[in-house]
Structure formats: structure tokens, C-alpha cells
Amino acid sequence: MKWLWTSRADFERDLAEELPGGRVLAPALVIGDALKPGSELPVFGRQGFPIAAEVAPTVEAVVAVLRPLLPAAPAAWSLHVWVPDSDGGNPLSAQATELAEGVTKALGSAGERSVRAHELYDPAEPIVQVCLAESGRAYVGAQPLSSTVSLWAGGRARMKIPSGAPSRATSKLAEAIAWIGYGPESGDVCVDLGAAPGGWTWLLLRRKTRVIAVDRANLQPDIARDRKVLHLRDNAFTYRPEEAVDWLFCDMVWKPAEVGKLLAMWGEKHWARYLVSNIKLPMKRRLSMVNDVKRLLAAGGWREIRARQLYHDRDEVTLHARR
Numbered sequence: 001m002k003w004l005w006t007s008r009a010d011f012e013r014d015l016a017e018e019l020p021g022g023r024v025l026a027p028a029l030v031i032g033d034a035l036k037p038g039s040e041l042p043v044f045g046r047q048g049f050p051i052a053a054e055v056a057p058t059v060e061a062v063v064a065v066l067r068p069l070l071p072a073a074p075a076a077w078s079l080h081v082w083v084p085d086s087d088g089g090n091p092l093s094a095q096a097t098e099l100a101e102g103v104t105k106a107l108g109s110a111g112e113r114s115v116r117a118h119e120l121y122d123p124a125e126p127i128v129q130v131c132l133a134e135s136g137r138a139y140v141g142a143q144p145l146s147s148t149v150s151l152w153a154g155g156r157a158r159m160k161i162p163s164g165a166p167s168r169a170t171s172k173l174a175e176a177i178a179w180i181g182y183g184p185e186s187g188d189v190c191v192d193l194g195a196a197p198g199g200w201t202w203l204l205l206r207r208k209t210r211v212i213a214v215d216r217a218n219l220q221p222d223i224a225r226d227r228k229v230l231h232l233r234d235n236a237f238t239y240r241p242e243e244a245v246d247w248l249f250c251d252m253v254w255k256p257a258e259v260g261k262l263l264a265m266w267g268e269k270h271w272a273r274y275l276v277s278n279i280k281l282p283m284k285r286r287l288s289m290v291n292d293v294k295r296l297l298a299a300g301g302w303r304e305i306r307a308r309q310l311y312h313d314r315d316e317v318t319l320h321a322r323r
Ligand SMILES: C[S@@+](CC[C@H](N)C(=O)[O-])C[C@H]1O[C@@H](n2cnc3c(N)ncnc32)[C@H](O)[C@@H]1O
Pocket: 166, 167, 169, 170, 193, 194, 195, 196, 197, 198, 199, 200, 201, 214, 215, 216, 217, 234, 235, 236, 237, 251, 252, 253, 254
């Protein structure tokens, strides 16, 4: 069965390159063969599902596909009707909402709900996805919740950040922690390379950690004043920790291969147990650059290395690894 995938707009070719039989269908939409069991999820795939049918975007047509796919009386199921995050896809959002309401009504309301991230759920519960494409067609599929790529509709993991957080970067780290599934805990020591103005440090402080924030630029004053922050105006490439820490965070706008070498050195020296790093991507050869950086990390002894372009990432990807 073919799968429908969505990426950030302008990254569909990178996603197609990653997928078996991948081909670009439209801006932000890619079609491909099913991944081999056990293979890694694609870096540039925000969301994906197996296509049961491609139909006209009407309630009747979608329901006709879904009836045989859903158990007769599912105790609970989830429905995501989403549009590609592209100039042609986003204007279809109102139509998607209408279609979702119609399908929900037609299939009976008992137990229906939307998936909320972090909510406890039964992994065998079915989730139905419908993608409204700008071609005027709807792609429909159902699968167990446990096999969904993202719990957010269309993979748009919008993080709501309380006011007071200094930058968009805070959302990137919040999403990274949600993606990884765990994060720094109370009492952990974190190094934040490229910390200014302090979005990541701010979030780390909310998790009751101690933060060594390395950046020649200023931190937001309330963050710099926090007793749990040590701000060092050092160059991240020459900074050496006095002792090993729990977490290494890195968010510098710098050449990915050089950042990769720096992170590899932290691995070799056992200076941190866990790593979260944002890597800025070049204009071309983006997938091979991600793979180059992953190889550098592996050579530095990092394990379980994963990379993903998160919803809040622009021309960048987020890496996670443990030592
Ligand atoms: C995208 S910003 C980081 C945003 C930050 N994560 C936040 O949440 O507010 C990149 C930062 O990297 C810093 N930076 C770039 N090169 C650096 C270096 N060699 N050493 C230390 N900081 C560096 C810049 O000064 C800049 O503040």
C-alpha cells in the first residue's frame, strides 16, 4: 500500500529522496511505498499514513471508504482531517473542518475525539486521516494510533509557549522534548551553546535544571539574573566544561559540519549524557548533510541518533542522541 506524506513546503524533494519509491505529488505532499518494518522515520516527514483510497472530498465518499476500515462499534477513534502546509493547501482549512464535522456526524459520535498529544491513549485505537490536496482530491487512510508518525494533525505540532519566553526558539525546544519523549529533569545540569537571547535556557529553567549558557551575546535580563544560570561569554568552539554535565543543548547558526564535529568531540570526551541540537541546513544536499552530521556523531560515540525536521524548524533539523 502506498503512503501519503507531508513535509514543510520546499522540502518535498528531500522527503521523496528518503522514501522508498518516493515521488513529489504537490507542494508539501509526497507519495511513497511503505517503509520497511523497523526502519527509521524520514527526517523530513511531518506526518504520513497508508492510503486506503483517493476520493472526491465529500462526506459520502470519505465515509464509504471508512465504514469497512473501522470496527463496527469502536469504543474510541480519532479523526484528523488536514491540509498540506503550502500556499495552495492552507486555504482549504475551512473545507477540511467542514468535512471533519460531516464525517464525525455520519459515523456516529460515540467515543469520537481528536488526539491530544501527551494524552494517555490505547495504542490499538484507530486513527483516521484525511488529507485534502490542492488537486481537489481527498486521500483517506486508517491505522492504529501506535503507528502514527505524529499525534498532531498533519504533523503541525504547534507549541503554546507562555508569554515571557524570549523567542520562537522556545517552541523549537518544547517540540523537541515532546518528540524525544523525555527531557531534562529537576537538578540536571545543562550546557546551552548559542544560548542568547535565552529561549532554550528559559525552558530549561522551568524544568528546574541548572544551565551553563554559552554565548557572547546578551541573555534577556531576567534570565541572566536567575541564580540557576551561569552565563559565559565564551566561544562555543573553544569552551570546555569543568566537569561532565547531563545535557548538551546547541542552537548556533553555524556551518553544520563544524557544529557536527564539535558535538562529536563532546561525545568522545563523555562531556554530556544526552544531546539536543539544532542544525542549520544548506540550500542544497540537505539530506546528505543531515546524514554526514549523523555519521560524525556516531564516530564521536553518540548512540540512538535521531534527526527530524520539527514543525517549528525552518531551514534546520533537530538532532537527538545519547552517550
Ligand atoms: C538562533 S540563536 C540561539 C537562540 C537560542 N537558542 C534561544 O533560545 O534564544 C543563535 C545564537 O548562537 C550564538 N553563537 C553563534 N556562534 C557562536 C559561537 N561560536 N559561540 C557561542 N555562541 C555562538 C549567537 O550569538 C546567537 O545568539
